[in-house]
Amino acid sequence: MPQYYNTIMENKIAGTEYIEDPQPGFSTTGTALEMLPTAAYTCTANGQITFYNSEAAQLWGCNPIIGEAIWCGFPKVYNHDGNALLQDKHPVFLALKSGQAVKGTELLIEQNDGSMQTVLFYVKPVYDATGITGVTVVMIDGIPTHKDKASVQANHLGLDSLSDLLEAKVEERTFTLKKSEERYHKMIEEVKDYAIVLLDVDGFIQNWNQGAEKIKGYTEEEILGRNFRIFYLDHDRKNMLPERLIQQALDTGRAMHEGWRLRKDGTRFWGSIVITALHDNENNIIGFSKVTRDLTERKLADDRMANYAQDIEFRNKQLEEYAYIASHDLQEPLRKIQVFSEMLENNLNDPAAAKRSLDKINTSARRMSNLIKDVLKYSQLSRTDELFTEANLNTVLETVMEDFDLLCEEKNIVVKRADLPAIKGIPIQLHQLFSNLLSNAIKFCREDNALIEIDAKPLTEIDPDNYPGLYSDREYTKITFKDNGAGFDPQYGEQIFKMFKRLTDNTGTGIGLALCKKIVENHHGHISVISEEGKGAEFTIILPLEVV
Amino acid sequence: MDKPTCFLIDDDEDDREIFALALENVNDTYNLVTAKNGPEAISILTNDALLIPDYIFIDLNMPFMSGSDCLKKIKEVPRFASTPVIMYTTSSYSKDAEQTKQLGATHFLVKPPGISILTGVLKRIINKEELPYYLDEAAY
Numbered sequence: 001m002p003q004y005y006n007t008i009m010e011n012k013i014a015g016t017e018y019i020e021d022p023q024p025g026f027s028t029t030g031t032a033l034e035m036l037p038t039a040a041y042t043c044t045a046n047g048q049i050t051f052y053n054s055e056a057a058q059l060w061g062c063n064p065i066i067g068e069a070i071w072c073g074f075p076k077v078y079n080h081d082g083n084a085l086l087q088d089k090h091p092v093f094l095a096l097k098s099g100q101a102v103k104g105t106e107l108l109i110e111q112n113d114g115s116m117q118t119v120l121f122y123v124k125p126v127y128d129a130t131g132i133t134g135v136t137v138v139m140i141d142g143i144p145t146h147k148d149k150a151s152v153q154a155n156h157l158g159l160d161s162l163s164d165l166l167e168a169k170v171e172e173r174t175f176t177l178k179k180s181e182e183r184y185h186k187m188i189e190e191v192k193d194y195a196i197v198l199l200d201v202d203g204f205i206q207n208w209n210q211g212a213e214k215i216k217g218y219t220e221e222e223i224l225g226r227n228f229r230i231f232y233l234d235h236d237r238k239n240m241l242p243e244r245l246i247q248q249a250l251d252t253g254r255a256m257h258e259g260w261r262l263r264k265d266g267t268r269f270w271g272s273i274v275i276t277a278l279h280d281n282e283n284n285i286i287g288f289s290k291v292t293r294d295l296t297e298r299k300l301a302d303d304r305m306a307n308y309a310q311d312i313e314f315r316n317k318q319l320e321e322y323a324y325i326a327s328h329d330l331q332e333p334l335r336k337i338q339v340f341s342e343m344l345e346n347n348l349n350d351p352a353a354a355k356r357s358l359d360k361i362n363t364s365a366r367r368m369s370n371l372i373k374d375v376l377k378y379s380q381l382s383r384t385d386e387l388f389t390e391a392n393l394n395t396v397l398e399t400v401m402e403d404f405d406l407l408c409e410e411k412n413i414v415v416k417r418a419d420l421p422a423i424k425g426i427p428i429q430l431h432q433l434f435s436n437l438l439s440n441a442i443k444f445c446r447e448d449n450a451l452i453e454i455d456a457k458p459l460t461e462i463d464p465d466n467y468p469g470l471y472s473d474r475e476y477t478k479i480t481f482k483d484n485g486a487g488f489d490p491q492y493g494e495q496i497f498k499m500f501k502r503l504t505d506n507t508g509t510g511i512g513l514a515l516c517k518k519i520v521e522n523h524h525g526h527i528s529v530i531s532e533e534g535k536g537a538e539f540t541i542i543l544p545l546e547v548v
Numbered sequence: 549m550d551k552p553t554c555f556l557i558d559d560d561e562d563d564r565e566i567f568a569l570a571l572e573n574v575n576d577t578y579n580l581v582t583a584k585n586g587p588e589a590i591s592i593l594t595n596d597a598l599l600i601p602d603y604i605f606i607d608l609n610m611p612f613m614s615g616s617d618c619l620k621k622i623k624e625v626p627r628f629a630s631t632p633v634i635m636y637t638t639s640s641y642s643k644d645a646e647q648t649k650q651l652g653a654t655h656f657l658v659k660p661p662g663i664s665i666l667t668g669v670l671k672r673i674i675n676k677e678e679l680p681y682y683l684d685e686a687a688y
Contacts, residue, residue, distance in 0.1 A: 324639075327640050331639075338661035338662060339566055
């Protein structure tokens with residue numbers, strides 16, 4: 001492929017103005033040929049004559065019509081040996097057909113007056129982007145059969161000056177294109193705020209600018225030839241995100257996406273990308289341009305805003321909950337104290353009835369006291385980074401189990417537990433969490449063969465769709481508390497984590513599991529439960545190993 | 549004619565006892581049927597075609613099924629469409645009162661702090677006195 005073809009394609013790629021195919025310089029060449037002291041003409045790829053000089057007309061002995069006459073102006077042409085020349089052996093035909101220059105083919109021509117002349121043919125093909133567009137023909141006549149060498153040499157000089165001129169023209173045009181290409185490359189190259197990358201059809205990096213180096217950390221030498229997948233996080237690569245983006249650009253012309261990307265040093269940045277398909281003249285896709293902006297700052301600011309909004313919403317909900325507690329849950333024991341006091345007053349003469357009323361009053365007062373304590377505990381659960389420290393969950397669980405040892409023995413409950421990992425967490429809250437879950441399991445255990453199993457497994461692949469709020473690329477531990485006790489109807493699954501939602505009698509304050517949920521949320525984890533009536537319950541807690 | 553019947557749905561055992569005592573004080577010929585939660589109440593009401601209570605009292609805050617949901621379910625049964633249903637609750641939350649009014653409750657009765665007061669209110673309800681929808685200490 002001729003050199004400048006690439007240049008044209010690349011200019012189109014860049015989206016700059018399309019540079020016209022260089023036309024064979026007929027007019028310029030024409031002027032040059034006119035001045036030549038020897039016969040010369042040009043014709044198209046089809047052989048139609050587009051120009052000839054007066055020397056040519058004189059040699060032919062006629063003035064062919066431009067655009068109509070074809071390449072051979074002589075009615076009769078012979079080989080040097082005197083045989084008639086077949087048309088397909090004519091140097092002009094050969095040059096048009098092969099695209100190769102013909103230099104100095106010697107032929108005999110018969111002129112109008114019947115005289116014979118020896119003529120040397122020089123034919124040079126002319127190209128553009130689509131291929132051969134025509135030829136320039138120079139005919140040197142006046143050559144005697146014995147060949148006057150000096151004369152031939154003189155004519156050669158004329159031809160040389162023509163080809164020099166043509167070469168100079170080509171050079172000038174090439175230089176202009178090269179300059180324009182260089183300017184364009186500089187422009188892309190020196191953009192620092194955007195990574196502008198050229199990809200081939202398979203996503204391999206062909207071109208790299210300063211912005212790309214600044215954002216992604218790789219130098220040009222390191223990255224050329226690598227696939228752009230390298231910038232994507234593990235799970236995005238597993239989910240074929242880069243391939244899907246390329247496919248989208250193939251299908252629709254472009255693809256846009258925002259997400260976390262990897263720098264060379266393994267740190268992340270929030271990239272906003274546009275991949276645009278690039279086409280050649282025949283509309284075939286020849287690669288993609290990929291422009292990336294680093295929007296990490298904006299993303300972090302957005303996230304902070306979202307967190308504040310979430311926090312405010314959470315606090316509002318909490319206020320509402322407290323209002324509800326004041327209006328309902330704290331009033332209930334208070335009202336009962338009032339009712340049973342009235343009954344006590346009426347039954348002062350009946351010691352048994354009076355005792356019963358007193359017991360009721362005491363129970364209500366105790367319940368009220370517990371409620372107030374639990375509400376306080378719940379409101380004091382805070383999440384500040386200073387509270388996070390290394391928490392060995394084995395130690396936490398052991399301390400919790402010590403509190404329940406007696407109860408488990410009494411109720412004949414077997415507790416099986418696996419090895420738990422160490423995480424970054426708030427030990428006092430984790431203690432509360434395990435304690436609530438264990439006491440819940442004990443409370444609803446069955447009378448014989450009661451079993452509580454505590455298990456832990458590492459969780460590396462998180463589907464954020466199933467666990468909103470968790471990150472797909474963090475390491476988590478999945479801890480399960482499974483009992484074979486009463487269980488509950490699965491339709492109440494989510495309700496049990498709400499404040500004061502009790503599925504059973506009114507022992508307990510209805511805050512325990514709400515507390516668990518809040519603790520898990522403080523640790524940026526996830527809690528869920530599966531159960532079936534009579535078949536026990538299994539609580540699953542997912543906690544990150546490191547502070548999120 | 550059958551004895552008049554009250555149907556009470558309340559998860560709190562003490563409150564069931566208190567209600568029974570107050571109703572006895574109003575009229576000891578009254579028949580009281582109770583259920584511990586919504587699903588149990590619906591099951592009793594739909595399985596016993598002969599049970600058509602004169603009044604239904606529903607506690608608002610119950611496990612398994614909220615009082616409002618229970619009210620909704622009862623109102624869906626044609627033979628209870630015109631039965632007076634009284635929400636009977638500790639909560640004095642105005643949002644709950646508004647919601648249950650929309651659902652067709654006759655009164656929203658905040659549980660009083662004494663059997664004698666409850667007796668008085670029940671008497672006025674059963675005597676079909678003109679009473680406001682929202683019945684709290686200001687209206688007892």
